[in-house]
Amino acid sequence: MIKFTKFIVLLALIQTLPARAEGPATVIAEEAELATLPGEESTSLAGSIRVKEIREYLKTADVTRTCMDEMVKLRGRMILKLSLKPIEGIIEFAGGAYFGFFAGAMIAGGPAKGWDALLGGVLGAFAGMGGAIIYTGVDTSVTSVKLHRLNLILKALGEQAMGRAGSKTDALYDFYSRRSPTAPMSKEAFVSRLIEADRNGSLCDGSMVRQRIFRRGLRSRVAGAKEFVNAIVP
Numbered sequence: 001m002i003k004f005t006k007f008i009v010l011l012a013l014i015q016t017l018p019a020r021a022e023g024p025a026t027v028i029a030e031e032a033e034l035a036t037l038p039g040e041e042s043t044s045l046a047g048s049i050r051v052k053e054i055r056e057y058l059k060t061a062d063v064t065r066t067c068m069d070e071m072v073k074l075r076g077r078m079i080l081k082l083s084l085k086p087i088e089g090i091i092e093f094a095g096g097a098y099f100g101f102f103a104g105a106m107i108a109g110g111p112a113k114g115w116d117a118l119l120g121g122v123l124g125a126f127a128g129m130g131g132a133i134i135y136t137g138v139d140t141s142v143t144s145v146k147l148h149r150l151n152l153i154l155k156a157l158g159e160q161a162m163g164r165a166g167s168k169t170d171a172l173y174d175f176y177s178r179r180s181p182t183a184p185m186s187k188e189a190f191v192s193r194l195i196e197a198d199r200n201g202s203l204c205d206g207s208m209v210r211q212r213i214f215r216r217g218l219r220s221r222v223a224g225a226k227e228f229v230n231a232i233v234p
Contacts, residue, residue, distance in 0.1 A: 049155050049168065054158040054162075058072070065199050066161070067203040068198070071150060071154040072154065074150060074222045078150065082147070153203075153225045157198055170187075172225055173187050180229075204221050208227045
C-alpha cells in the first residue's frame with residue numbers, strides 16, 4: 001500500500017516538471033550541472049569537462065560505438081531520484097508511522113486491550129518512523145555515491161573521446177590504483193582498457209554489473225567506476 005501511494009505522489013510531481021523532449025530527468029540533470037557532488041570539485045572550474053558538453057558531442061558521434069549515451073540517461077534518472085527523495089522521505093515517514101501504529105497495537109493485543117493497545121501503537125509508530133528515516137538516509141547516501149562514480153567514468157570517457165585535458169581520467173586511474181595495490185597497470189594501459197570497454201559495449205551490456213533480483217533497466221546494464229575497476233582488477 002505504501003509503495004502504491006509513493007508511486008501516485010511521485011507520478012503527480014513528475015507531471016508538474018517542465019516538459020522537454022528529453023524528459024524530466026534531463027531537465028533536472030541540466031539544472032544540477034554546476035552542482036558539486038560529494039568528493040568532486042565544482043564542474044565550473046576551468047578545464048573541467050561538463051556533461052552538457054558530452055551530450056552535445058553525442059549528437060554528432062556514433063552512439064553505437066560508445067556507452068556514454070546510456071550513462072547520460074542513467075545519470076539523469078539518478079539525479080531525478082535524488083531530487084524527489086525529500087518528498088519520498090516524507091511519504092515513507094508518514095507510512096512508517098501509520099503502519100507502525102497499527103502493527104504495534106495488534107502486537108500489544110488489539111483494540112480490546114485499550115491502553116495497552118494505545119501504548120503499543122505509539123511505540124510501533126516511533127519504530128516505523130525511525131525505520132523510515134534510516135532507510136531514506138541509507139538510500140540517499142548509496143545513490144549519491146553511485147552517481148559520483150558514474151560521473152567519474154562518464155567524464156573520463158568524455159575527456160578521451162574529445163581529446164580534452166582534465167582531471168577525471170587521473171581521478172579514475174587513482175581510484176583503480178587504490179583498489180589494485182599489487183602491480184597496477186600503467187596509466188596508458190588503463191586508458192586503453194577503458195576506451196576498449198566503451199567501444200565494444202562491455203560498459204553498458206551488463207557484463208560488468210553484478211546482477212541482482214531488483215535491479216532492472218539501465219541499472220542492470222551500465223557500469224560505473226567501481227564495476228569497471230572490479231572487472232579489470234586481477
